[in-house]
Amino acid sequence: MTESSIPSQLRELYARAMLRADPTDWPQLEGRAKAAAELGRRAFAERDRTAWEIVQAVEWRLHRASALRPNDPGDVLVLDALYRAEEATLPDEKPPAGLDPKSFCELLARTIAEHSSADGKLIGLMKDGNLSVEDWQFFGYQWVPAAIDFTRQIALCSLTLPRESAKFLYLNLYDEIGKGNPEFAHWNLLTKFLGPLGVRFDDESSILAWAAPEVLAMVNTQNRLIWHREPGWALGSMFLAERLVPSELDQVRKAALGIDLPKGSLDFFEDHVETDVGHAEDWLTIIRGMLETYEQQCVVHAAALQRGRVQRRAWDGAFEAWQVWKKTGVAPHVRFEELEGAARP
Numbered sequence: 206m207t208e209s210s211i212p213s214q215l216r217e218l219y220a221r222a223m224l225r226a227d228p229t230d231w232p233q234l235e236g237r238a239k240a241a242a243e244l245g246r247r248a249f250a251e252r253d254r255t256a257w258e259i260v261q262a263v264e265w266r267l268h269r270a271s272a273l274r275p276n277d278p279g280d281v282l283v284l285d286a287l288y289r290a291e292e293a294t295l296p297d298e299k300p301p302a303g304l305d306p307k308s309f310c311e312l313l314a315r316t317i318a319e320h321s322s323a324d325g326k327l328i329g330l331m332k333d334g335n336l337s338v339e340d341w342q343f344f345g346y347q348w349v350p351a352a353i354d355f356t357r358q359i360a361l362c363s364l365t366l367p368r369e370s371a372k373f374l375y376l377n378l379y380d381e382i383g384k385g386n387p388e389f390a391h392w393n394l395l396t397k398f399l400g401p402l403g404v405r406f407d408d409e410s411s412i413l414a415w416a417a418p419e420v421l422a423m424v425n426t427q428n429r430l431i432w433h434r435e436p437g438w439a440l441g442s443m444f445l446a447e448r449l450v451p452s453e454l455d456q457v458r459k460a461a462l463g464i465d466l467p468k469g470s471l472d473f474f475e476d477h478v479e480t481d482v483g484h485a486e487d488w489l490t491i492i493r494g495m496l497e498t499y500e501q502q503c504v505v506h507a508a509a510l511q512r513g514r515v516q517r518r519a520w521d522g523a524f525e526a527w528q529v530w531k532k533t534g535v536a537p538h539v540r541f542e543e544l545e546g547a548a549r550p
């Protein structure tokens with residue numbers, strides 16, 4: 206076996222956290238949870254970058270393997286331990302008290318505008334042009350993690366809502382599936398852009414080899430927020446995501462006009478610049494209708510801030526990863542090949 210660049214202790218923690226056990230074997234399940242708690246402590250309390258990347262690999266893999274509905278008892282314990290370790294280190298920022306639902310929603314919309322990446326370095330680089338097809342392929346891989354399970358995330362959010370509110374999410378899903386025409390389903394539109402660029406969007410290893418760790422962290426954060434039972438966590442974070450999409454993707458669309466691509470390749474961007482304005486309004490309507498207490502406002506506010514920060518970090522992280530890749534020829538990514546080697550018995 207070749208030398209690993211990951212300390213052996215961390216590789217062992219990954220292997221222990223990932224190894225599925227007989228669900229009735231309590232000592233083994235406890236061992237998985239303890240390994241995860243130790244990884245989480247190093248990643249979040251000690252801010253160890255390698256441990257943090259390993260946590261991103263664990264969370265991504267466990268959620269993907271179960272289509273975002275982990276039900277293996279060990280997987281649930283591992284995710285629970287990692288989420289607790291992370292949330293113990295997050296700041297508790299509260300919105301002003303005494304706002305009525307309308308004023309609170311206005312505050313929320315203003316606050317999250319600060320997290321837009323429409324003026325960030327990555328979009329600046331795309332707009333400057335002079336990017337090769339390989340560069341666009343690199344960026345294409347950065348979209349896949351957030352898009353691949355987006356409809357599942359919406360569906361999961363709908364589960365905790367009363368029917369009156371959930372109907373907006375069913376409508377959102379209807380849009381996602383191309384209003385009944387799979388040819389226009391958003392994932393299929395995205396693949397019309399990614400395919401000609403050579404992005405292997407269905408291949409897990411390719412996604413993990415190219416996506417910047419910060420991009421995985423954004424999706425993992427979204428899944429962590431949906432994991433909470435109170436619907437406010439999902440509402441605040443999904444509202445932020447769809448609210449920022451139109452301004453960000455509109456910039457990308459303009460930049461992508463410069464690439465020589467088959468007709469229809471940019472339909473994904475064109476569609477989202479319009480429909481996500483409506484989707485963001487729908488999330489806000491649900492939030493407005495459900496905010497009865499200050500505690501609920503605090504949850505939605507915290508979720509939007511957490512998702513906003515991690516989204517901005519993802520775009521910046523993708524830019525920094527691109528710089529490293531251009532210089533070294535290797536795209537920074539969670540080193541799953543080495544980790545998987547460690548996980549094999």
Ligand SMILES: [Fe+2]
Binds near residue numbers: 381477
């Ligand atoms: Fe969409």
Ligand SMILES: [Fe+2]
Binds near residue numbers: 447480481484
């Ligand atoms: Fe949308």
